[in-house]
Amino acid sequence: MKQELFDQKKTHLICVDTTLLRFGSSLRGIPQVVFILLDILREPPFLGKTRFLAYPDVAEKFLRPFGIMDADIVIVPSVPWLGKWDRFHCFFSTWRFRKAVKGCNLLVHPEARSMTRLPITQAVIWYDFLQIEGRWKPRLKPSRYLFTLYKYRLAMRRAWGITISQHTRQEALRNFPWADPSRLTPIWLGVRKGLKPKKTPVAKPLHLPLRCVYVGSLEERKNVFAMLNRLKDIFGELPFILNLAGKISEDERKRAERILTESSLGEKVCIRGRLSDEELVELMEQSEVTLFPSLGEGFGLPVAEGMMHGHVVFAFKNTSIPEVGGAAIVLAEDDDFTAWGRELQKLVEDSEACLTLRDKAIKRAEFYSQENMKTRFRNHFQKLLYEGAPKAQ
Numbered sequence: 001m002k003q004e005l006f007d008q009k010k011t012h013l014i015c016v017d018t019t020l021l022r023f024g025s026s027l028r029g030i031p032q033v034v035f036i037l038l039d040i041l042r043e044p045p046f047l048g049k050t051r052f053l054a055y056p057d058v059a060e061k062f063l064r065p066f067g068i069m070d071a072d073i074v075i076v077p078s079v080p081w082l083g084k085w086d087r088f089h090c091f092f093s094t095w096r097f098r099k100a101v102k103g104c105n106l107l108v109h110p111e112a113r114s115m116t117r118l119p120i121t122q123a124v125i126w127y128d129f130l131q132i133e134g135r136w137k138p139r140l141k142p143s144r145y146l147f148t149l150y151k152y153r154l155a156m157r158r159a160w161g162i163t164i165s166q167h168t169r170q171e172a173l174r175n176f177p178w179a180d181p182s183r184l185t186p187i188w189l190g191v192r193k194g195l196k197p198k199k200t201p202v203a204k205p206l207h208l209p210l211r212c213v214y215v216g217s218l219e220e221r222k223n224v225f226a227m228l229n230r231l232k233d234i235f236g237e238l239p240f241i242l243n244l245a246g247k248i249s250e251d252e253r254k255r256a257e258r259i260l261t262e263s264s265l266g267e268k269v270c271i272r273g274r275l276s277d278e279e280l281v282e283l284m285e286q287s288e289v290t291l292f293p294s295l296g297e298g299f300g301l302p303v304a305e306g307m308m309h310g311h312v313v314f315a316f317k318n319t320s321i322p323e324v325g326g327a328a329i330v331l332a333e334d335d336d337f338t339a340w341g342r343e344l345q346k347l348v349e350d351s352e353a354c355l356t357l358r359d360k361a362i363k364r365a366e367f368y369s370q371e372n373m374k375t376r377f378r379n380h381f382q383k384l385l386y387e388g389a390p391k392a393q
Helices: 019-023 030-041 054-068 085-099 112-117 142-158 167-173 224-229 231-235 250-263 279-287 301-308 321-328 337-349 353-367 370-386
Strands: 014-017 050-054 073-075 108-113 123-128 162-165 185-187 210-215 240-245 270-272 289-291 312-316 328-332
Touching: 030 142, 030 370, 050 054, 050 353, 054 073, 085 337, 162 167, 167 185, 185 301, 210 279, 210 301, 224 231, 224 250, 231 337, 250 270, 270 301, 301 312, 301 321, 312 321, 312 337, 312 353, 321 353, 328 337, 337 353, 353 370
Parallel strands: 014 050, 014 108, 050 073, 108 123, 123 162, 162 185, 210 240, 210 289, 240 270, 289 312, 312 328
Antiparallel strands: none
């Protein structure tokens, strides 16, 4: 049974929270989706029916340059000198949020954890699912944890949820079995335009020395240090050059350099750190292999980026990675770098198999273009606007 989600008589149908842009200048992941929403919701049929919540600096830096009118921007006062998680700051922002979203039909918020700050009777769309057990419980008192869980339960009974993959959807339903599955929709991410290859990639055999790349941070779940310890299992006697690109702290750099010095492979690995879009595209076009040893992803953008550049992508069978790469990448069990090595040796020797795999990757990557991502989001919001949504169970 369908029902109308929006009251068409209200001035603003949708309210988008953009305040998160203050804490993330990178256009990867959540900030990327916020920018996609800005692009979509300033076009018909959403034009003039959307208001945007923003801190003053976010409005000045991001919203007004996007052509969003002041009449559609609701400024949420911030108290930055009190700290990001200060209690008074959170209370003040919560009060302002409640006042701002009053009269709107739908609030689009980029993070699930902030859902507890919102009116629980409000229809809510959140962007990604963060496990309370893994992220929150260690930092919260038991009473606060139980209260947070209680508000999640109430909110998820009324929410229209967006997750970034089927895996995150399944995790949400597993952790919150009271959520209505019909209201939880996966909308896959896309590789933004700035990271698209300048030339259309063409499937080619692998050449020696192998030019490899890893893109991402060096946090523990990314498993990069384990990979650096096992480079001989991956490449054997094959000559190679490996570039590490992404955010890296000084301690992580020293740890990586220590591992490479002990294995006498330091001259074959270059730690590039954070790169601009132009530099990263140039590096990706010079490379042929993407190594992605992560042990847990909500989506796995580096896999999609590697496929878009026609790379042979090596990854592990966990979380959302098989969903993103499918049969277009090389998958092995977690930490089985020896299996990577066997497959790499086969692909170097069998040029036909290599061409087939790289061609599959290029074709699959089309689904993860930014244009297709925008289409997926636009269609979802139009469906909610004009077709109604299933009634919560």
